[in-house]
Amino acid sequence: MTLPAGRVRPVVRAPDAILSTRCDEVDPRSPSVAQLAADLLATQAVSPGCVGLAANQVGVAARVFSVDVSVHPKTRASHGAFVLVNPRIDEASRNEKGREGCMSVPDLTGDVKRATRLVVVGYAPGTGVEVVITTDAFEARAIQHEIDHIDGLIFIDRVAGAHALFPRRRYL
Amino acid sequence: MPQLAITVLGHDRPGIIAAVTSALAEHGGNIEDSSMTLLRGHFAMTLIVSTEASSSEIERVLVERLPVDLLVAVRAVPPELDSGPVGDAYVVTVHGGDRAGIVAGVTQVLADVGGNITDLTTRLTGSLYVVVAEVELPSSVDVPALSDALTARAHELGVEATLRPAETDVL
Numbered sequence: 440m441t442l443p444a445g446r447v448r449p450v451v452r453a454p455d456a457i458l459s460t461r462c463d464e465v466d467p468r469s470p471s472v473a474q475l476a477a478d479l480l481a482t483q484a485v486s487p488g489c490v491g492l493a494a495n496q497v498g499v500a501a502r503v504f505s506v507d508v509s510v511h512p513k514t515r516a517s518h519g520a521f522v523l524v525n526p527r528i529d530e531a532s533r534n535e536k537g538r539e540g541c542m543s544v545p546d547l548t549g550d551v552k553r554a555t556r557l558v559v560v561g562y563a564p565g566t567g568v569e570v571v572i573t574t575d576a577f578e579a580r581a582i583q584h585e586i587d588h589i590d591g592l593i594f595i596d597r598v599a600g601a602h603a604l605f606p607r608r609r610y611l
Numbered sequence: 612m613p614q615l616a617i618t619v620l621g622h623d624r625p626g627i628i629a630a631v632t633s634a635l636a637e638h639g640g641n642i643e644d645s646s647m648t649l650l651r652g653h654f655a656m657t658l659i660v661s662t663e664a665s666s667s668e669i670e671r672v673l674v675e676r677l678p679v680d681l682l683v684a685v686r687a688v689p690p691e692l693d694s695g696p697v698g699d700a701y702v703v704t705v706h707g708g709d710r711a712g713i714v715a716g717v718t719q720v721l722a723d724v725g726g727n728i729t730d731l732t733t734r735l736t737g738s739l740y741v742v743v744a745e746v747e748l749p750s751s752v753d754v755p756a757l758s759d760a761l762t763a764r765a766h767e768l769g770v771e772a773t774l775r776p777a778e779t780d781v782l
Binding site for chain 2: 544545597599603606
């Protein structure tokens, strides 16, 4: 099933309360979820350096996120641009610390420990087909970052310590 | 050897550290510990220095050497023994809309249970205020209850708080 045409949506920034809201499960087959999925992919595609986007980052408290790490240099496994609905982590292992940023926290980055081997299960928007993604490295990090979002957490909630938060360098 | 606590603070420019530390070195000062960082355009140095020179002598030398607008303070301090940790290490994160009283409100909850903050950083970007604190909690602390108390206090302040164990990897 193909998704409808996506619209670029504005991305909310911390301290917006929706970023601290645990999002609700939704019906992956509903047309509104298919539209949301298309909008996430469209918004991510026009945002430089954006490797993932959660529904509450565009103002919708639904357990839906998009990821696309395919052009990132830290990527090993990549499943291209995709959206998962109602995801759950089945296996997570081999934690490593890495630097993360976020479109909703544009001026800071932080060191966060994440599993580098990950199995995540969710549903495809539109068809509702169950999807199992086994991945590693940067895609695993991006997926965990997005699942944190829909649990109401941002990377700042997981920074490793008082010296693990940094101003984001801007080269523009 | 006697120890001095030295603070230097003022408008940032190249050469502050070089000027301070060369003056200290010439007077036999050994920097035992330090924190030097930029705070909203002000460069701030805090040093513990062991030296036989007196606090008044070091202060006089620094004031002579440094640009007049820098604040310099030198005090003799008793040597502190490195005490072991008082308990388990945790990280507290707070983020939300900027307002007065966030650090005070959250750190009081930690102080009330005997938590000892060993490091704390704050950041303000736009309207987002962030606090990350490393805290040692006595083993008698009821950690889930403390987590609930932090969340309740944070919500009174309109912010979010997270308490979790610090992960210390020894390689």
